[in-house]
Amino acid sequence: MTASRTARERVRAELTREITDIARRQLATEGAGGLSLRAVAREMGMVSSAIYRYFPSRDDLLTALIIDGYNALGEAVERGEAACPREDHLGRWLAACHAVRDWALAHPHEYALLYGSPVPGYHAPQDTVPARARDVTVLGELIADAWRAGAVHLPERLPAPPPALASQAGAFRQLMPGVPDDVVWAAAAAWTTLYGWINFEVFGQFNNVIDDRRPAFDHAMRLTATAMGLTPS
Amino acid sequence: MTASRTARERVRAELTREITDIARRQLATEGAGGLSLRAVAREMGMVSSAIYRYFPSRDDLLTALIIDGYNALGEAVERGEAACPREDHLGRWLAACHAVRDWALAHPHEYALLYGSPVPGYHAPQDTVPARARDVTVLGELIADAWRAGAVHLPERLPAPPPALASQAGAFRQLMPGVPDDVVWAAAAAWTTLYGWINFEVFGQFNNVIDDRRPAFDHAMRLTATAMGLTPS
DNA sequence: GCTCGTCAAGAGCACTGCTCTCGTTTTTTC
């Protein structure tokens, strides 16, 4: 069905792919703001207006790149986490963390597109929603697994979530059904620590502050694991 | 000295201030990418080239805005934190956190300039360094105070920082002299949690995920405080 | 009083996203 209906559709799919490929390469060298439809067209030996046959606007091209980015990141995290034994919950967490970090450092501009400041004037359409949740889904499942296995031991004397928050973590709760509130909120905090660290690292906030960042990251993620109740097995 | 030497210098300083004011207002409405020298000039009733007498390039204007932003944020944090009794270390931490968040939500585009993805093609010059440390200095001092007061109680069974990291936290260590490694690294993780959360909130990652964000943030910062050893007094 | 440095203005360059039109080519319909 989707493959090779008419010759025109085949070449169209091919050209669409080529456009996104060139755009992604430009993104990697110039950054999001330096993404130029005219430059893409130039590199393809096309005239600029022809690009608009494939992407109605610059934003639509950006959307395609963003969805690709979410999927690439999600896949990297899924693959990294899947390499660990299911019962080693701390190992799965650390593997997922390093997968995010490795991907982010390898594709800093794409990462900035996903988790950095929104591109001015650009509003993400709904199309991006499904791909967006892939990475955090991994986290949710691993916490839910750990909880079911009785492997979650929150630190003592932890403040309890105020009752006002009981109904708040809707989208989180779906990711880890059956997990109690306090663990859900600890996981949410852990999630922000992970991306907060990587943001700092990718966006240069750690320059001249931390030199050997991989072990520092690893240690920080171990601290974070402890804070959400994942202890070394 | 600096005030009113010649009439020419006075009007120059006045115009420079007016340019940054208009630019900041444009930044707030359009975002960093929408900052246009020509639009600033238009609003001032000037011709675009005249702006270049005051700022040699768009990047120099951006740098001025960035430094102003760091100072505004730093001042907000200092003021918020200073309102707490010195011995209430948890209170000081929470006050600092809320000060960062409130400022970020009130000035999202300026915040994006400071902690979001770097503006493409822009490289921050050294001028920005001193202003940049004001907010984290508050955190460092408060941790150091708590440590000296014997009020830091890290959770039990916390993984110890690997020895390879002993010499790594140079810039952090200077902020909190005398504080041992494990506390320093826990504080670093807390720092990233704070900004990770605010990034998520400002950049829209929490849309449709968390609704009532202020209590959620407050709770997350309390969890974070516990993780770095600040317990309710 | 005259020179010199500062300033605003204007034209111009190279670039951007995007629109519209005009032939051409391919696909669909009859």
Add this chain to the structure above:
DNA sequence: GAAAAAACGAGAGCAGTGCTCTTGACGAGC
């Protein structure tokens, strides 16, 4: 198989951008 319809690339053009260079006017210091 011929006619109608849709898709396509090319080109010109609009309004906007950052930035440079030149020109003429103004004010401060010798």
